[in-house]
Amino acid sequence: MKSTYDEWAQATRAVRTGHEHTAENENSEPIFATSSYVFESARQAAARFSGDEPGNIYSRFTNPTVRIFEERLAALEDGESCIATASGMSAILAICMGLLQAGDHIISSRSIFGTSVVLFTKYLSKLGIDTSFVSLTDISAWEAAIRPETRLLFLETPSNPLTEIADIQVLADLAHANGCLLVVDNCFCTPVLQKPLGMGADLVVHSATKYLDGQGRCVGGAVVGDSKIVGEEVFGFLRSAGPTMSPFNAWVFLKGLETLKIRMEAHSRNAMALAAWLYEQPSILRVHYPGLEDHPQYSLARRQQKAAGGVVSFEVKGGREQAWKLIDSTRLLSITANLGDTKTTITHPATTTHGRLSEQEKALAGISEGLIRVAVGLEDIHDLTNDLALGLERT
Ligand SMILES: *Cc1c(COP(=O)(O)O)cnc(C)c1O
Numbered sequence: 586m587k588s589t590y591d592e593w594a595q596a597t598r599a600v601r602t603g604h605e606h607t608a609e610n611e612n613s614e615p616i617f618a619t620s621s622y623v624f625e626s627a628r629q630a631a632a633r634f635s636g637d638e639p640g641n642i643y644s645r646f647t648n649p650t651v652r653i654f655e656e657r658l659a660a661l662e663d664g665e666s667c668i669a670t671a672s673g674m675s676a677i678l679a680i681c682m683g684l685l686q687a688g689d690h691i692i693s694s695r696s697i698f699g700t701s702v703v704l705f706t707k708y709l710s711k712l713g714i715d716t717s718f719v720s721l722t723d724i725s726a727w728e729a730a731i732r733p734e735t736r737l738l739f740l741e742t743p744s745n746p747l748t749e750i751a752d753i754q755v756l757a758d759l760a761h762a763n764g765c766l767l768v769v770d771n772c773f774c775t776p777v778l779q780k781p782l783g784m785g786a787d788l789v790v791h792s793a794t795k796y797l798d799g800q801g802r803c804v805g806g807a808v809v810g811d812s813k814i815v816g817e818e819v820f821g822f823l824r825s826a827g828p829t830m831s832p833f834n835a836w837v838f839l840k841g842l843e844t845l846k847i848r849m850e851a852h853s854r855n856a857m858a859l860a861a862w863l864y865e866q867p868s869i870l871r872v873h874y875p876g877l878e879d880h881p882q883y884s885l886a887r888r889q890q891k892a893a894g895g896v897v898s899f900e901v902k903g904g905r906e907q908a909w910k911l912i913d914s915t916r917l918l919s920i921t922a923n924l925g926d927t928k929t930t931i932t933h934p935a936t937t938t939h940g941r942l943s944e945q946e947k948a949l950a951g952i953s954e955g956l957i958r959v960a961v962g963l964e965d966i967h968d969l970t971n972d973l974a975l976g977l978e979r980t
Contacts, residue, residue: 673792
């Protein structure tokens with residue numbers, strides 16, 4: 586096993602880490618489409634099952650293609666261990682099921698992916714796990730929410746869709762001072778733009794569906810952290826409950842990781858240009874993008890991230906009616922709630938990704954009816970601004 590990845594720069598790890606040639610000497614990573622593995626003897630089978638001998642047993646537990654993806658993502662995040670999951674949501678579920686029990690308490694940013702809110706409030710609550718929601722950027726609110734039974738602090742930064750930025754280091758210190766773990770959903774930045782473990786976070790969670798794939802093909806997720814928590818406790822839930830990543834999907838994500846760096850830089854460049862253009866449009870009330878100097882956490886974003894990322898949101902005058910009109914008048918942009926694709930996507934958070942939140946939850950999270958989110962892809966910036974200009978003329 587070539588485990589010398591720490592000598593390599595991130596760009597090299599993205600292309601090379603984890604792949605050991607098989608006897609065929611293939612240059613591209615193979616897809617191991619197999620559900621189980623044969624043993625040399627009954628004795629070896631027994632040793633594998635008892636855990637005395639490491640090695641493959643069954644693809645719900647481990648698969649060589651999935652393992653290449655796990656090792657490579659761990660190397661990119663500077664983490665000890667990674668487990669791949671069937672989706673981003675099952676990565677978050679695996680953390681909670683692996684680490685928490687009835688009576689435990691989570692503090693979460695209010696500005697997280699809508700389904701994560703549903704998972705915490707509708708399902709984990711049934712198991713006696715309570716969640717308090719606080720403002721991502723208000724440290725005193727996090728502090729005030731801590732209880733003796735608090736185990737996890739959970740956040741996304743930048744947040745979706747308003748791109749607020751959390752100070753990871755400060756929240757990691759707060760978590761550790763109170764015997765809690767900090768979990769960062771690093772979906773929007775990826776390890777190319779931000780490495781939360783290096784700033785004190787204990788666990789990084791990914792929806793690989795987004796930028797890690799990068800071309801909108803497969804659904805997947807991952808958890809990265811130290812080998813005890815991730816490799817034993819979170820993995821323990823995964824191998825028993827089964828939301829594992831398929832080898833085919835792992836292979837697609839591996840190919841995505843190989844181009845992640847150049848894509849994240851290009852997404853950020855295009856998003857910066859689009860945000861600056863939107864900022865100049867008179868019919869737009871506000872633009873939310875961490876690369877704009879009037880973003881409330883502009884200097885924190887510059888310190889914490891290598892670039893501002895690919896997601897821009899903005900508010901139009903006239904609420905839902907005008908927002909829908911603008912979305913419907915675009916010709917090039919894809920009307921879809923996905924993000925992290927080479928194709929630029931446009932969505933109305935209040936009625937899609939955040940549609941299941943109550944009116945009060947939406948108001949607290951700042952999801953107004955005039956808000957539009959654009960996940961900027963890799964098309965030419967002039968074609969993107971021309972497309973949005975069509976709709977702006979009509980609003
Ligand atoms: C999409 C997304 C998720 C959920 O991931 P799936 O792969 O769709 O299950 C979690 N967090 C963030 C920030 C996301 O954008």
